[in-house]
Amino acid sequence: MARTPSNMIPLGTIAPDFNLFDTVSKQVLSLQNLKGKNATVIMxxxxxxxFVIHVNLEIVSIANAYADKGVSFIGISSNDVFNYPQDSPEKMAMHAMEQNYPFPYLYDETQDVAKAYDAACTPDIYVFDAxxxxxxxxxxxxxxxxxxxPVTGKDLRHALNCLLENKENILLQKPSIGCNIKWKN
Structure with a gap:
């Protein structure tokens, strides 16, 4: 297992806009349509x-716990499906249903969105304000x-609570560690 860390882009960065295919609803969805009233979590x-399999249940738990608090969750897969066919849109849809994802699971075929976010690994988590x-x-x-x-989700939960309570998050923000995004050649 490769252990690739997140690129810790500057806080305050504006979320790059996107329009991506949702593998579950079979529609193209935009960030503007999906963003939350109070916060948006892009994963x-x-x-x-x-690394993702290890935290899947907690991701679902957190997304469900914050859904009624104006927090939107968005899953994006940017992997090269030619070399990693297990990440194809068809298999993404099946995976989302098996895992009971309460959020859209978008396919970044061109990998442009991952590049715009400077995403490096899976899972790579970004929390944006309103x-x-x-x-x-x-x-x-x-x-x-x-x-x-144990998987507790404490860092992500703390970040969301601070944002929702309008408190500064003074805890050290640690990079995620996971598999590298499978870039196309």
Whole structure:
């Protein structure tokens, strides 16, 4: 397993806009249509990465817990499906249904969106405020496959709570660690 860290882009960065195919609804959806009233969580994930598989249940739990608080969650897969067919849009749709994703699971075929966000790994997590300014980026928590720490989502939950309560998040924002995004040649 490659252990690739997030690129910690500057806080305050405006979320790059996008229009991407949602593998579940089979519609092209935009950031402007999907953004939350209070916050938007954009997650670069994929079907096969052990780091994503490790946190899938917690991602679903957090998305469900914050849905009624004006927080929108968006999953995006940018992997090269030619070399990684397990991340194809058809398999993404099946995976989203199997995992009970309560959020759209978008396919970034050109990889332009991942590049615009400077995404590096899966999972790569970005939290934007109501104006789509970056408020948090990094890990869900300290748990990784095999390190024995429970998956709690504490870092992401803390970031969301601070944002919703209009408090400064003074905790160190740690990069996520995961599989590298599978870039096209």
């Amino acid at each position: 670069f994930i994929c079907n096969h990465c052990p 104006e789509l300014k970056l408020n948090y980026r990094g890990q869900i928590d300290d748990s990784r496959p095999g390190n024995g720490l």
